[in-house]
Amino acid sequence: MTKLETVIQPSKFDAVKDALIEIGVEGMTVTEVRGHGRQKGHTEFYRGREYTVDLLPKVKIEMVLPDHLVDRAVQAITTAARTGKIGDGKIFLARIDEAIRIRNDDRGENAL
């Protein structure tokens, strides 16, 4: 099992979610987050006053997938979220030792 942690542009969330459902991903946890990578921030003006926008809005999607789905999920996310501009986001992968369904104590991939 692998955990995918994906940070994407909020505007791409619907497309990424649809692409993941399309390939059979059944569950995900979504969080509204703020942050920046190399994109850093920028300065904006409103009514003559200067505002530094250093943390930009992003959406974080977390999911644990059976290994056979991981490559397809990564492909689906990159295809749906890519604009080619700075700020498109990142995908992090990590091995997961065990998963347990609290309701019935299912273990491993059965619990996903």
Next chain:
Amino acid sequence: MSTAPQPPESPPSKLPIATPDFVLRNNYRHESQRIQRDFEAVGSGLASLSSRTRLVDSLTLTLWEQCFSRLDQGCSLLALGGFGRSELFPYSDIDLLFLTENEACGEPIKPAVSSLCQTMWDCGLRVSPSVRTLADCARFDQDNLEFTLSLLDCRFLSGDQSLFERLHAKYLPQLIARESDALLQSLSEMTQSRHQRFGNTIFHLEPNLKDGPGGLRDCHLSQWIGMIVALSSGHRDLVSVRQNSACGEMLDAMEFLCSSRCYLHYRHGRDDNSITWAAQEELAARGIATGAGAVSPAEWMRLYFRHAKAVYRNSSQLLGQVSRERSSLYRSFQHWRSRVSNAEFSVVDGRVYFQQAADAREAAPVLRLFTFMAHHGMALSPEAERRLNDAHSRLAETMPQDQYLWQHLREILALPHAANALRAMHSLNLLTHAVPEFETIDLLVLRDLYHRYTVDEHTFMAIEVLHRLKYEKDSPLQPFAQLMAELEHPELLFLALLLHDTGKGLEGADHVHGSLQLTTAAVARLQLSEEDAATVCFLVANHLEISSTLRRRDIYDPATIRELAGKIATPERLKMLTLMTLADIKAVNPEALTPWKAENLWRLYTRTAGHFDRSADAEGLDAKTSADAVEKVIALLPAPPSEVLKFLDGLPQRYLLSHSPEQVAQHFTMAASLAAEPVQLRLRPNSGQHELTVVTYDAPGLFRTLTGILYAWGMDITRAMAFSNRGSVVVDSFYFKDRFRTLELNPPECERFQRSVREVLTREASLDRLLESRLKADLQPVKLTVKTHLRYDDACSPRSTLLEIVTQDRPGLLHTISSILTHEECSIEVALIDTEGPVAHDVFYITCHGQKLTAERMRAMEWALTAELADALPSNW
């Protein structure tokens, strides 16, 4: 509490003492199933509760004899809570009180209590036992209010009857008499906290039938208040108190709620009282509590809300009444509030009454009543409600015909307690007389994972959100409060909110289209001006536009901003649509508007607002892209289209977007008269201010001269726009406050004011002389709280340099700035002047001899402006 042991309708038949436990369990199970079958066949909740109470009475008595037969007297077995009221729902807890004389009597009975409870648990009953002495029961524990309340419903089952009699006749009345104030206070706090958990509204899509506002707990609340008041006044007949509190519409509501809760318990197989969507379908299909067989889920929910409304109103009135009677502080506050009474309405104890009974039958006084409520935030008195109900059919005829209906409505909508006034109108079925389009969403439940309230309540909440913005301090919503304060016509935004979801009650997937159709009909019937009607329709038609942009588009992409600004067209509409989006999201459920979403909405707003400021002269008016607006202008005028197009040539797109076709046509007419009279003026009152439109030929320092004249007359300019066409015809609009009410109090002064403008512009009079007296009068120091910011943007326009100034507003500021610009040989191509409270925000597109400003010119001007504006700055600036 019962006055004496209440014999059940038919005496409980005791099960054989020697029966083994499994036989007892079997008997109980079979009887329970029979009661369930009876309920499913007949559907009567109250009958089912009574049968179930008898069954559990019987089981408890059997076990009592089995477990307590060898013990001496000194203990009494009482039923508490719902069991005590003989209202035992299928999966409710069984509250038992083992009442003893003293602590010493409690110890020997513990094994018997344990044995009795064990067997009941084995039967599948959730027993909640407590062992207390008489002295325990006579004490009020603030942290265990529930126990004292449950004593009010206690019923003797078995054991030492004298103990029960002493509790009933002496200890409990003494406790209530002594602690009634604290009890009512705690009860009130507990109820408020419970209602707060449900957002203080009954209108949930999946309501909780027991604990939600208007639920069964509120029925019990009414009974408890009645009992506490009765006991503290020396009455003892609590059975009649309870019966009296459940009569008329309350009795109907009790029957409805009990039957529905019974069904929910059987359906869920546990004490779960949520009316989920699936449960709504089943309750409706089975016709539970309808009295008319199967109905649609929407109809069933309407029945539910009708009963819940009656319960909620009754319990709220009772709570208010006891608070009034007991709290001197509350009474002082209400006495203070009663001072707002006037010739038409009196206020007693925070509730509004008609002074003249006949007024309740006429549309105008009734609408003024709701305006009064929207202003002062008071509730209707029961008497006023009754009068309005009696006059319902007459109001149904007269209210829609009232020629001032929109004037009344706009006043109600813009007042701080509008949402509550509208709720009161709606609960009396009067809102749909004023706005029949609202009928489509009356108590409408739409199944949606995010929405928590019915569509009508969502609408009222959205209106409430905007009115409450001014109280948002130190929250992500604070900047939106400022936007709200800047709106010129907030009532149009509120009307759009009132109608924005009406299409959800129509057939068809696209509710926006339906809402727009209904809104178009509403604004026509209410006789809004063409301009106002267009604004309301625009807001309804586009109320999802910003949400959609936030969700699907990159808000940091300039193309997104350009596109959105193109659709929204004017800064005023952008403000309205932003606020509408905010209210619409926040009214979905209490958690829907996260700080993240609010922040993104604000960023989208500021970026789009910035785009409007920076593109004001970038796009010259293009008759093709503005074909609709241009056609409307042409249609209004007898002049040939070529003349109109000539007038529009060179004016920026912003000009056409910020003026109605009627205004543009008027400007054209004024421009056409320039040959006869070189200064064309139009002065009119506008939203509590004055609007002066000047059409004339451009001249060096014209803007400076105009601002100087207004300053000299003591006028405070809050907003201004200055445009010019290719033929050097200038169209300047100034919105100003008449600081000394010169024009308002002396109508002939309007003519003298306009003459003064003409004479100075045609150089027949001297501006300097006019200014002399004003400069002397305004020498008092300005209280400065706003730091001055100057910023140039040389890239946003192909031919002008943008200068943005934010500074402390003060009399004559615009004249000061424009004088410096003139002195620096700059021409103002476009001016966008705005004032927000103490902050002046001015944007100028300027050129110097027809070119953008050079770096040297910028520096010189910055120095001059900073020096001049810093005059008013504190020394540490």
